[in-house]
């Protein structure tokens with residue numbers, strides 16, 4: 001059982017929340033014939049447990065969290081947790097939550113309090129477009145409602161609202177707001193945050209095509225859907241940078257940089273699910289409406305890349 005007080009554990013181990021570094025995978029959720037595909041899920045987690053990942057996130061954007069009902073999300077967590085344990089892989093497991101309303105998001109935290117997760121990745125409220133004061137109030141209320149660590153998920157192009165660095169830094173003062181998945185897609189905003197953040201506040205980039213650039217500017221790692229493919233190569237780039245081998249890291253990134261464009265050429269996670277399906281890791285590339293299968297044209301580009309052709313993989 002993952003401790004409900006993952007935060008406490010982290011504090012005891014290391015006051016700089018060192019668990020929030022490295023390559024984190026926002027896992028796809030396999031579906032088959034309209035249902036959660038538990039067999040594929042177990043196989044997938046077992047596969048990635050053998051890869052150099054430092055954390056796993058369920059039910060985020062890539063995991064189609066908004067398409068899952070509560071029972072499915074709970075099964076998703078328990079199967080993943082069991083597969084990780086069976087594989088002997090001890091890494092943090094975060095659950096993605098999103099909502100437009102603070103009260104309902106607090107209820108989601110209460111409902112999931114006994115689930116076997118380490119912490120939460122929580123988006124800014126979408127659709128309602130609150131002010132910075134409202135965003136501060138939202139995340140403060142969430143932080144008050146759980147002892148678990150919260151990673152803020154700032155993704156303005158999906159939620160319609162940008163959490164400004166001033167607000168982020170105020171929220172960073174809360175003990176269990178431990179970092180951000182930065183999808184601001186604004187290198188200037190990201191760099192400003194990286195320069196001003198406290199040492200115990202993690203910044204993980206969520207922009208796959210900025211992975212290398214964010215690391216060179218000081219990001220602690222990435223939450224990177226593209227790392228479903230070429231996982232070891234993504235991890236190696238960070239390891240090389242840490243070891244001071246910048247030329248090696250850049251050479252690796254030069255080879256890999258086209259992959260995120262291919263995997264995001266149509267709405268995610270369609271292309272990634274297609275790749276995983278063709279690789280035999282999941283039994284179906286199925287998604288739930290409003291997500292639809294990728295086009296035949298993109299499928300053929302992915303087939304080519306998998307065969308060792310163009311586009312970086």
Ligand SMILES: O=C(O)C1=N[C@H](C(=O)O)C[C@H](O)C1
Pocket residue numbers: 026057060061062063155158183206207208223224225226268
């Ligand atoms: O699922 C996620 O979390 C991710 N979301 C980003 C997105 O919204 O597209 C991309 C990132 O790779 C992972």
